[in-house]
Amino acid sequence: MKGDKGITVKKSQDFSQWYVDAITKSEFIDYGPVSGMIALRPDCYFIWERVQAATDEMFKKIGVTNTYFPLFIPERLLKKEAEHIEHFSAEVAWVTHGGKSELEERLAVRPTSETLMYEMVAKWVKSWRDLPMRLNQWNNVVRWEFKHPTPFIRGREFLWNEGHSIYASEKETMEERDQILGIYHKVLKDYLALPGIIGRKSEQERFAGGIASYSIEHMMPDGWAIQGPAWHYDGQKFAKVFELSFLNKNEQKELAWQSTYAISTRELGVMFAVHGDDKGLIVPPKLSRIQVIVVPIYKSENSDKVVKFAKTVASRLGSLRSHVDDRDGYSPGWKFNYWELRGVPLRLEVGEKEMASGRIVACSRDTFEKVEIPVEELEERAAKLLDELHERIYKKADRHLHSMITKENDYKKMREILEKKGGMVHAPWCGENMCEDKIKEETGAKITNMPLDQSDLKGNCIYCGKKAKHMANFAKSY
Ligand SMILES: [Zn+2]
CATH class of the missing domain: 3.30.110.30 (C-terminal domain of ProRS)
Known part of the structure; x- marks a missing residue:
């Protein structure tokens, strides 16, 4: 492996440097020209797409519908809820000009969309028959953080879901809490292999403008905690400010009850940090763009034969996402390191020996344990190895969390x-x-x-x- 391409520090010795090395040298992210803003490269964006798809499917099953609201929030709207603006004002990015002319009113690039959405939604909700209205949007938000930016963990822009529900009663609103936190917990466990502690935030740490916040908290490798997805109970606080009311069954006007909730790309950073090792990232199989990397081991005289066999091997993997690395000019060892850095969970090694025996060497990314699999059993056995890897990294993370x-x-x-x-x-x-x-x-x-x-x-x-x-x-x- 070319020395300058790999990770230079041990995770246990210099976690911060290791983290940056792991996500940049793997070509998962790159820094944008504006500090605190990053590009998610294909292998990384694939992960977010999968997280989004899994979460979205579960949301839809419980009656959440997707929407899209505008990016800019007029200053007068953002200021309507006093505590909300007090909290967010320090980190709002403002648009002040359109072309060469100064705008009459500054526009905030959304740091979160409560104020803009509720101003509009107040007109959509008329009677109890319109409720519950469970809206969601998948979007980006900007928060002009001035603390030292760290990709995913603390940045000026991130991707997330913004769930906003409107109910006719407090009871119904509170019932949503376990439903949403249950979905987040399942996505974290089944897809990101991340454990967390579900609980209520203190009054001082709750969402600005709401009444109570509930979060899932993770443990980073350095012993620092980090907040994951959250569900906020907003009561009637925003409803009061934005006159979000409905006619109840007795034709009387009543203020609506609300909640908000989110999971963001921050989870990707937590996942990379928690699972990775000194060789690089370890991506949970359900989220890895390539689940099985097939590396042909050949010399110039038998390359055609071995590469052809490697492709047959890959075709035996059925619905698993596989790729044959037949790039010339790189040694098998170099390719091993290359895919280990990128966290591909399973590697198959295919050479003359395997061709002759019909037994393929499979190596798991987390333990580097090697097993031999008969070609005819490849799909089933590889799938099983991937499931086992997922279980192992989840349990390892869970043990670490509880030991801390x-x-x-x-x-x-x-x-x-x-x-x-x-x-x-x-x-x-x-x-x-x-x-x-x-x-x-x-x-x-x-x-x-x-x-x-x-x-x-x-x-x-x-x-x-x-x-x-x-x-x-x-x-x-x-
Ligand atoms: Zn005390």
């Missing part, structure tokens, strides 16, 4: 854990902002979320000693 959660009720010990080991500290909390703020100030850790399962709630607040109202996870977080 420490239950603690002593503040001094909590500080030590956060400093030395990192991860999440699962601790009793009184629910007061003051304790949350103090802990953040003194340890750098915030509340990632309060797990939905609160059956272990007991004891006193880890900071102030008052009776605890919640069990919360505290962690340094991206």
